Amino acid sequence: QSVLTQPPSVSGAPGQRVTISCTGSSSNIGARYDVHWYQQLPGTAPKLLIYGNSNRPSGVPDRFSGSKSGTSASLAITGLQAEDEADYYCQSYDSSLSGYVFGTGTKVTVL
Amino acid sequence: EVQLVQSGAEVKKPGESLKISCKGSGYSFTSYWIGWVRQMPGKGLEWMGIIHPGDSETRYSPSFQGQVTISADKSISTAYLQWSSLKASDTAMYYCAKKGEYFQHWGQGTLVTVSS
Numbered sequence: 001q002s003v004l005t006q007p008p009s010v011s012g013a014p015g016q017r018v019t020i021s022c023t024g025s026s027s028n029i030g031a032r033y034d035v036h037w038y039q040q041l042p043g044t045a046p047k048l049l050i051y052g053n054s055n056r057p058s059g060v061p062d063r064f065s066g067s068k069s070g071t072s073a074s075l076a077i078t079g080l081q082a083e084d085e086a087d088y089y090c091q092s093y094d095s096s097l098s099g100y101v102f103g104t105g106t107k108v109t110v111l
Numbered sequence: 112e113v114q115l116v117q118s119g120a121e122v123k124k125p126g127e128s129l130k131i132s133c134k135g136s137g138y139s140f141t142s143y144w145i146g147w148v149r150q151m152p153g154k155g156l157e158w159m160g161i162i163h164p165g166d167s168e169t170r171y172s173p174s175f176q177g178q179v180t181i182s183a184d185k186s187i188s189t190a191y192l193q194w195s196s197l198k199a200s201d202t203a204m205y206y207c208a209k210k211g212e213y214f215q216h217w218g219q220g221t222l223v224t225v226s227s
Contacts, residue, residue, distance in 0.1 A: 002155065036213040038156075045206055045217040046148075046156065052212065089156050091214070099172045100146070105155040 003028060004090055004103035011109040012080045020106045022073040022090035028101060030071035033093040037066055037075050040087040049088070050075060077108070085110045113137040115145075115207055115218035122224045123197050130193035131221045133207030140188035141165035144210040147181060147192045150220075151203045161210065162190055197225045 005023045012018040022035060029035055037050035048057055050066035053073065063084075065076045073092075077084055090103035118132040133145060146161040160171040164183040171181070183190040190207055202225045208214035 002157075034212065038214070040156075045220050046208075046214070047217065048213060048215055051215075057215075087155075091156075097173060099170065100158040100161070102148075102156040102158060 002104045003094055003097070003101050004092060006088075006090060006103040006106045008104070009107045009109065011111055012077075013111045014080055014082065016080050017076060017078045018080060018108060019077075020075045020088055020090075020108070022075070022103045024071050024073075024092060026071060027096040028071075028092045028094040029068065029073055031095055033095075035066070035068050035073035036091045037064075038089045038091065040089065042086070046089065080108075080110055082110050084108060113209065113216045115209060115216055117205075117207060117218040117221045120222040120224070122226070125197060125199055125225055125227055127197050127225075128193070128195050129197055129223065130191050131205060131223065133190045133192075133218050135188045135190070135209065138209070141185050145183065145190040146208045146210050146214060147179075147190075148206045148208060148214075149175075149203050150206065156206075159192070159205075164188075164190060197223075199225050199227075201225050 010018045034052050038046040039049045040046045053068040054066045088106045094101045114136045116134045144161045147159040149157045159175040160181045162169045162181045164185045180193045204220045206220045207218040209216040
């Protein structure tokens with residue numbers, strides 16, 4: 001049972017903007033630990049999408065953006081494209097568990 | 112180019128032992144932590160534990176402590192995840208990942224199937 005909660009699914013038409021929330025608590029996101037996001041395309045390994053709350057690794061389109069406030073974080077995808085259809089996971093550190101935690105995961109569907 | 116290459120898929124029976132591997136290349140293997148992540152069929156990612164190959168310091172998720180053993184052989188740039196007695200519930204995809212501040216590079220995954 002993950003300590004970071006995400007909506008199970010979000011969907012949008014091509015070109016639209018969708019956001020994915022990641023809700024934590026005072027022992028993880030609220031404790032000022034960074035949030036990172038991963039994209040998992042069907043049948044493949046996860047790939048780093050956003051690091052340090054809002055930074056994109058080289059090669060990640062600027063359609064993807066991240067933010068963090070209080071005990072939550074968000075991933076936004078603008079100009080949704082068919083190839084964005086994937087599962088997305090947030091990740092942080094939890095001081096109560098003394099370990100790393102992943103969000104419950106969100107499936108993005110492009111309509 | 113950083114690469115993490117994992118060992119191939121395994122099919123085992125309940126009660127059997129297993130050790131899967133993750134070989135790193137393209138970076139200083141002893142300078143970065145290697146983590147292991149489980150993904151059960153149709154489910155999300157779960158952090159299992161992490162090892163620093165430089166000094167073999169290891170940390171486990173409370174959910175996996177005592178259930179698996181993580182080790183590394185820095186002489187061959189390889190990290191391991193092992194079970195002494197598999198259960199059907201260990202059926203999953205297992206990923207290794209190189210960690211700095213985040214899991215920056217991932218292996219391709221090793222599918223472990225435990226079935227009688």
